[in-house]
Structure formats: C-alpha cells, structure tokens
Amino acid sequence: AQSVTQLDSQVxxxxxxxxxxxxxxxxxxxxxxxxxxxxxxxxxxxxxxxLSGSTLVESINGFEAEFNKSQTSFHLRKPSVHISDxxxxxxxxxxxxxxxxxxxxxxxxxxxVKP
Amino acid sequence: DTEVTQxxxxxxxxxxxxxxxxCEQHMGHRAMYWYKQKAKKxxxxxxxxxxxxxxxxxxxxxxxxxxxxxxxxxxxHLHALQPEDSALYLCASSVxxxxxxxxxxxxxxxxxVL
Numbered sequence: 522a523q524s525v526t527q528l529d530s531q532v533x534x535x536x537x538x539x540x541x542x543x544x545x546x547x548x549x550x551x552x553x554x555x556x557x558x559x560x561x562x563x564x565x566x567x568x569x570x571x572l573s574g575s576t577l578v579e580s581i582n583g584f585e586a587e588f589n590k591s592q593t594s595f596h597l598r599k600p601s602v603h604i605s606d607x608x609x610x611x612x613x614x615x616x617x618x619x620x621x622x623x624x625x626x627x628x629x630x631x632x633x634v635k636p
Numbered sequence: 637d638t639e640v641t642q643x644x645x646x647x648x649x650x651x652x653x654x655x656x657x658x659c660e661q662h663m664g665h666r667a668m669y670w671y672k673q674k675a676k677k678x679x680x681x682x683x684x685x686x687x688x689x690x691x692x693x694x695x696x697x698x699x700x701x702x703x704x705x706x707x708x709x710x711x712x713h714l715h716a717l718q719p720e721d722s723a724l725y726l727c728a729s730s731v732x733x734x735x736x737x738x739x740x741x742x743x744x745x746x747x748x749v750l
Contacts, residue, residue: 552735553735553736555738557741562743563743563744564640564642564726564728564741564742564743564744565679565726565728565739565741566741567738567739567740570738572736609676611678611679615735615736616735617735621684621691621692621733621735622667622669622684622686622730622732622733622734622735622737622739623681623684623692623735624681624739626678626679627678628677628678629676629677629678631676
C-alpha cells in the first residue's frame, strides 16, 4: 500500500519569491509520482510527473520537482511565483505493480501568493 | 480534442430526486473514473471503468450507480442521496487503466443535496 504526506497545508508567499511545496511518500513498491494543480472552481490539471529516468522533472510554467528515492520525497519548487499560481496543489502516487490506475493523493497544499 | 467535459456544472436536488451526471471525452481513452471531492480535501476515487466494464468500485453506496454506455461517455446516476453527498464530482480519463497514465480531469459537477 502507498501513502502520501504533504507536510504543509498552507504556504503563504509573496509574489516573485521562491516556493517549495513538500511531498513525502511511503510505499513497499516502486511508484510513479505526480503533482496536480487545482485552481478555484476547476478540476485537477497535471503539473508534472516522474515515471523513470532523470530525477528532475520540469513543467512548462516554471515549476520543477525532484524525485529523491532515498528520502522518498518529490518536492515541488518554483524560483519565482506569480499571483496566478495561487491554487491547491496535490501530490499523488501510483504503484508500479498494481495496474489499477489508482492515484493515492496527499491532503493538498494551498499556495497563497500575495502581492 | 484534449478535454473532458462534464454536465451539468451545478446541480441542486432533493433527497427523493433522481438525477444523472454526464461525462464525455473524445481522446480515445479507454479508462474513465469518477471521484468525489469535499471542500479542502483531495479527490476520493469512487469507480473505474476500463474498456466500458466496471473495474473498481470503492465500496460506494448503491444510491450512486455508474454507467458506461460507450467508450466516450460515462454517467453517474443518483437516487435518494443524503445531504452529506453534497460535493464536487469529478470525472477523469486516461489512455489505459495503468499507473503511469496521466489522468485528465473534467471541471466537475458541484452537487448540493437538500
């Protein structure tokens, strides 16, 4: 079984400041890792994913996340945030071997970008 | 077409009503999902369909009845709901029912049960 812990429920930050949203997971098998973003009154959108290969993955809008197997972490970072990044961010894992397609979500982190 | 659409956007129903939520995708995906999301919480998986067959039912009460009439369409029939069923209902799809496949989410139907 897998579980995901997002260590911060809310992260307030000023515009143009850097931000890190933390995600740790627990699993007895290899996992795929995802970050989804949910803007107010919308569904979830995939921000980035780690399946294999390079442990650093990037999104088109400046976010990046690094898979750290020894620390079982997949923290999300952005060097300079914008007001428009205000949203709920969910880290999620899926087990390699289950083939069920089930995503295990963390509790979410609310990113609040202030002017 | 790279989106999942859901109708209606909002739904208010009484506890004795029967209503349906509809989800549609034209990406050729063969796995479709229903999630329930309460405010400030992550989505909770309810059902998964793979190749139009029910693959996973996460012990959802029978007042929720899913249906997959074809590979593009997914319905959720609602009957005799309770106020605690009020939530955002999200539909998603993926190429296949497999862990590495990205799930594409629709905007959701916000359901209020009076």
